[in-house]
Amino acid sequence: MEGVSWVPRLTRVLERVQHTADTVSLKLDLSLNHQPGQFVQVSVPGVGEIPLSVASFPGDRLMITFRRVGRVTAALYGLGVGDSIGVRGPFGRGFPLEGGDVLLVAGGMGLPPIRSALGSILRERDRFGTVQLLYGARRPSLLLYREEYDAWRRGDVVVSLIVDEAEDGWRGRVGVVTELFDELEVGSDATVLVCGPEIMMKFVGRGLLKMGFDPKRIYMSMERHMKCGVGLCGHCNIGPYYVCRDGPVFDFETLRNIPESGVI
Numbered sequence: 363m364e365g366v367s368w369v370p371r372l373t374r375v376l377e378r379v380q381h382t383a384d385t386v387s388l389k390l391d392l393s394l395n396h397q398p399g400q401f402v403q404v405s406v407p408g409v410g411e412i413p414l415s416v417a418s419f420p421g422d423r424l425m426i427t428f429r430r431v432g433r434v435t436a437a438l439y440g441l442g443v444g445d446s447i448g449v450r451g452p453f454g455r456g457f458p459l460e461g462g463d464v465l466l467v468a469g470g471m472g473l474p475p476i477r478s479a480l481g482s483i484l485r486e487r488d489r490f491g492t493v494q495l496l497y498g499a500r501r502p503s504l505l506l507y508r509e510e511y512d513a514w515r516r517g518d519v520v521v522s523l524i525v526d527e528a529e530d531g532w533r534g535r536v537g538v539v540t541e542l543f544d545e546l547e548v549g550s551d552a553t554v555l556v557c558g559p560e561i562m563m564k565f566v567g568r569g570l571l572k573m574g575f576d577p578k579r580i581y582m583s584m585e586r587h588m589k590c591g592v593g594l595c596g597h598c599n600i601g602p603y604y605v606c607r608d609g610p611v612f613d614f615e616t617l618r619n620i621p622e623s624g625v626i
Contacts, residue, residue, distance in 0.1 A: 368592075370405050370448030375441050376423060381506050385471070386439055387417060387427040392449060394424050398479035399456030399555075399583055399611045402426070403591045405448035406437040413588040413606065415557075416452060417474035419481030424449065427474040427506065453591045454610050457555045457581055459483060463491040463548040467566050469498050469539055469558025473506045475583055476557050484517045492548045494520040498539035498562070501525055502532045520547050538562070540569045550574035557583040560624035567614045567625055580614035582625060 377389040394402070396416050404426060405411035412434045418425035430439040441447065457479050464483060468476040476495070483490050495514065499505045502525050511521050522542045524535040535541065539562060550573055556563050563582050570580055584605045589597040593607030601620035603609065617623040 368450060370403070370411075370450050372446050372448055373424075375443050375445050375447070378442060381427070382429075382504050384430040384439070385427065385504075385506070386430075387425055388438065388441065388447075389418075390424045390426070390447070390449065392424045393421060394418075394452055396420055396452035396478075397456030398459065398482050399475050399557075399581075400452040400454050401475075401585070401588070401591070401606075401610060402449050402451035403453070404434075404438065405450075406434055406441075407446075407448065409437040410434045411448070411450075413453075413585075413591055415475040415478075415583070415585060417477050419478060419485065422481075427471075429471055450591065454606055455608065457583075457611050458553070460553065461489040461491075463552035464493045465546070465548045465552045465554045466493070466495045467497075467539060467554065467556045467558070468495070469562040470500065470504070471506075472556075472558030472562075472583070472585075473497060475585075476555060477507060477510075479555055480514065480519065484514070484519070487517060492520070492552070493518065494522065494547050496522050496524075496539055496542040496545075498524045498526070498542070498558075501527050502529045502534070520545075538565070540565050543569055543573065546573075550576070552579070554580040555583075556580065557585065560584075564625045567618065571614075577615040577618065578613050581611050582614060582617060583610045584612060584617070584623065584625075585610050 373392040379387040417427045588606045593604040598605035
């Protein structure tokens with residue numbers, strides 16, 4: 363894979379952004395010409411290595427966004443500006459961005475790779491038609507990148523938000539992300555990019571099929587069970603595919619024929 367770093371490159375943290383009580387973004391002193399939807403292997407010396415989606419726009423300083431849930435993410439969470447980490451990649455197959463209308467659907471921590479795709483779209487906005495983001499989270503305080511929504515809207519992106527549970531001051535919609543389908547401004551010929559919990563993607567796929575969307579134009583990021591990043595350990599095998607090597611992005615036509623995909 364041209365442009366891929368197989369050996370970890372040591373890089374410094376340039377910026378740390380706290381999104382929620384347990385979720386942060388780290389901007390690193392490293393630029394990648396990645397495809398939105400690809401991932402990198404991030405390592406903390408003496409602790410371990412994990413795969414993380416790229417949240418930054420292609421060519422920008424690499425940004426990763428993660429929740430503190432395990433040993434490696436706890437170590438990453440504790441880093442500050444000037445600290446060093448290792449990065450391998452980018453790996454995998456990303457989202458196709460061919461122009462026309464685009465629907466982006468994200469749930470919870472599925473927004474980082476969708477943010478990367480959105481950045482690419484905004485840089486070439488005249489190649490695209492209607493662009494709409496549907497984003498859901500458990501609570502308003504868990505919505506990521508809240509400071510960026512206005513800029514996305516100024517870029518002529520329709521941003522629709524929903525939460526499972528309201529909090530004080532929330533005046534938006536309450537429910538699950540598929541309930542936002544009644545706000546769709548794109549037609550069934552749109553390209554769809556989806557990332558989030560598998561149960562969410564399952565009902566997103568089903569709902570879009572009922573609305574006449576082409577399963578070959580619905581692309582889902584299967585971000586689970588990855589370990590080595592290059593298809594050697596077999597940890598992320600689903601059907602005949604390795605998520606890290608053949609994905610993490612697959613079209614829904616492929617996934618709905620694999621029972622263990624979790625989205626059928």
